[in-house]
Amino acid sequence: xxxxxxxxxxxRLYWVTWFWLLILTILMIGFEVLHMxxxxxxxxxxxxxxxxxxxxxxxxxxxxxxRLNLIVTVIVGLLITGAVLFALISPDGLRVLHLSGxx
Amino acid sequence: xxxxxxAESVWSGGVSPFGVSWRKLMMWIFIITDGLLFAGLLxxxxxxRLASPTWPDRxxxxxxxxxAFMTFVLITSSATMGTAVGAARQGDRxxxxxxxxxxxxGGLTFLxxxxxxxxxxxxEGARLYTNPWGVPHFTACxxxxxxxxxSHVFSGVIILTVTLIRTLLGKATPEGVEVAGLYWxxxxxxxxxxxxxxxxx
Numbered sequence: 001x002x003x004x005x006x007x008x009x010x011x012r013l014y015w016v017t018w019f020w021l022l023i024l025t026i027l028m029i030g031f032e033v034l035h036m037x038x039x040x041x042x043x044x045x046x047x048x049x050x051x052x053x054x055x056x057x058x059x060x061x062x063x064x065x066x067r068l069n070l071i072v073t074v075i076v077g078l079l080i081t082g083a084v085l086f087a088l089i090s091p092d093g094l095r096v097l098h099l100s101g102x103x
Numbered sequence: 104x105x106x107x108x109x110a111e112s113v114w115s116g117g118v119s120p121f122g123v124s125w126r127k128l129m130m131w132i133f134i135i136t137d138g139l140l141f142a143g144l145l146x147x148x149x150x151x152r153l154a155s156p157t158w159p160d161r162x163x164x165x166x167x168x169x170x171a172f173m174t175f176v177l178i179t180s181s182a183t184m185g186t187a188v189g190a191a192r193q194g195d196r197x198x199x200x201x202x203x204x205x206x207x208x209g210g211l212t213f214l215x216x217x218x219x220x221x222x223x224x225x226x227e228g229a230r231l232y233t234n235p236w237g238v239p240h241f242t243a244c245x246x247x248x249x250x251x252x253x254s255h256v257f258s259g260v261i262i263l264t265v266t267l268i269r270t271l272l273g274k275a276t277p278e279g280v281e282v283a284g285l286y287w288x289x290x291x292x293x294x295x296x297x298x299x300x301x302x303x304x
Contacts, residue, residue, distance in 0.1 A: 045299050049299040056295065060288040082138065086145065092150060092153075093149065093151065097155070
């Protein structure tokens with residue numbers, strides 16, 4: 001329903017989104033080439049990555065024009081569950097590294 | 104009646120709490136579950152990466168501008184897909200066909216680049232569990248992550264080709280194009296994470 005209320009203004013939304021995705025991708029590669037401190041590089045890349053994901057989901061997939069129920073379902077179902085999964089599994093790698101005595 | 108009223112007060116949506124058709128809802132549910140598959144794969148990659156004392160320098164293994172070009176192709180194909188979806192809503196058949204055809208071309212270009220990348224690495228001695236860079240898990244992560252993603256791109260190209268044929272035959276509905284588009288954008292979305300977490304970080 002919110003979809004019907006959404007005025008597309010032709011195809012502008014898609015190409016404006018494309019432009020920003022392109023800029024963000026160039027920035028990410030630029031940051032990589034600059035060899036900045038690791039912490040700031042990781043932080044910047046993760047922020048850019050999530051911004052790009054929000055652009056794609058919100059504008060390309062029209063999620064921001066959908067009903068709140070669907071938005072919350074997708075965000076909780078995918079983003080938060082994915083983040084929890086990542087947070088629960090990946091850090092164990094450091095423990096394995098520590099136990100192997102290689103750290 | 105009373106039951107409907109309760110549902111509306113809780114969901115603000117009555118019998119259709121998400122306010123979308125069943126086809127679109129099913130695609131969203133598929134996207135969530137398929138996204139969790141990739142979340143699991145990336146979490147596994149994160150585990151292996153953190154457990155490994157060393158990790159090859161990606162800029163020495165891959166030609167990053169080439170990977171950036173693949174990203175550019177996929178982003179552009181998402182924009183052309185969006186154009187096709189917009190055209191479908193406006194009933195502009197000519198732009199649906201153009202948008203879909205360009206998106207398919209983008210998908211095929213991406214797959215061609217990936218085939219080239221795989222061939223190049225295999226020729227350098229990369230296998231699923233062995234490689235010249237001294238970290239066996241590195242190529243396991245590479246082949247599994249990019250392989251799963253590539254198979255999704257391949258599926259997307261098939262879905263879009265079917266949608267294009269149906270459009271040419273006058274059988275495609277605007278919703279059908281939109282649902283196909285949702286899948287294609289999801290493929291693009293997954294690549295954003297793989298590109299950042301595997302190639303850049």
